[in-house]
């Protein structure tokens with residue numbers, strides 16, 4: 001069996017560390033490169049240290065050189081990092097799994113453009129359970145399409161820098177699409193002061209940040225006399241890492257194109 005050669009960007013981050021450990025444990029994967037930004041104190045350290053063993057792969061800032069050895073880059077960094085990395089992956093003809101969230105419309109367009117030349121999985125949440133919830137939300141929204149107010153509540157750790165989470169925004173898109181609404185024009189991001197009564201067609205978002213919460217998402221359909229809540233709670237980043245490796249397997253040998261986890265899981 002030939003192994004899929006994996007490069008990981010954001011190697012010393014919360015997701016990077018989990019991805020290194022998960023990749024090293026997968027029989028069909030080989031960690032060949034690990035990247036950090038050039039000023040990182042982790043440059044030169046063995047990537048395996050995060051999994052408690054040495055693996056002979058030094059953390060480097062030379063992304064293009066590292067990608068020349070890899071079949072697939074897994075990137076959980078920041079939008080500016082991901083956009084630099086995907087340009088280099090395009091040059092190196094390397095597949096990319098992108099977990100980073102918080103992109104502008106221009107950033108998303110740049111990813112779509114790169115995917116005309118290389119295969120890319122781009123998804124705000126790699127966990128299988130969350131992707132199952134997207135399907136449940138589509139069904140719920142179509143049934144509860146009149147008389148129910150939709151509110152999306154998400155909670156994450158104190159170090160998260162973007163809000164609402166990419167997952168919450170995707171949940172909003174799924175519900176809006178099922179209801180025939182445009183999320184951009186109906187979303188309400190937080191409320192304060194004398195807001196007036198709630199407008200029926202809006203989709204509200206509320207964000208909680210604190211401690212070490214890995215990631216909780218609830219979509220509330222509030223009607224008269226009843227409420228339906230669909231909730232997903234992550235208790236470990238392992239579900240994101242195993243989902244990312246599934247995405248890397250999906251991309252192996254595939255032609256250029258932009259995919260998400262619904263494609264990977266065969267849910268479309």
Ligand SMILES: NC(=O)C1=CN([C@@H]2O[C@H](COP(=O)(O)OP(=O)(O)OC[C@H]3O[C@@H](n4cnc5c(N)ncnc54)[C@H](O)[C@@H]3O)[C@@H](O)[C@H]2O)C=CC1
Pocket residue numbers: 009010011012013014015016035036037040076077078080081082098099100101102123124125126127166240
């Ligand atoms: N799609 C999914 O399933 C998930 C997505 N995420 C997203 O992944 C991203 C990273 O999350 P965490 O690992 O928790 O963050 P983190 O802050 O722990 O790690 C980010 C890593 O990227 C590196 N980095 C930052 N800017 C960079 C740049 N310009 N160039 C190169 N490297 C850079 C940092 O040095 C750090 O090691 C976030 O956008 C988060 O929302 C997180 C978990 C699951």
Ligand SMILES: O=C(O)C1=N[C@H](C(=O)O)C[C@H](O)C1
Pocket residue numbers: 101124125156160164165166167168214215216
């Ligand atoms: O930053 C995180 O931690 C997470 N980010 C992703 C998001 O923004 O949806 C996925 C998950 O919720 C964890």
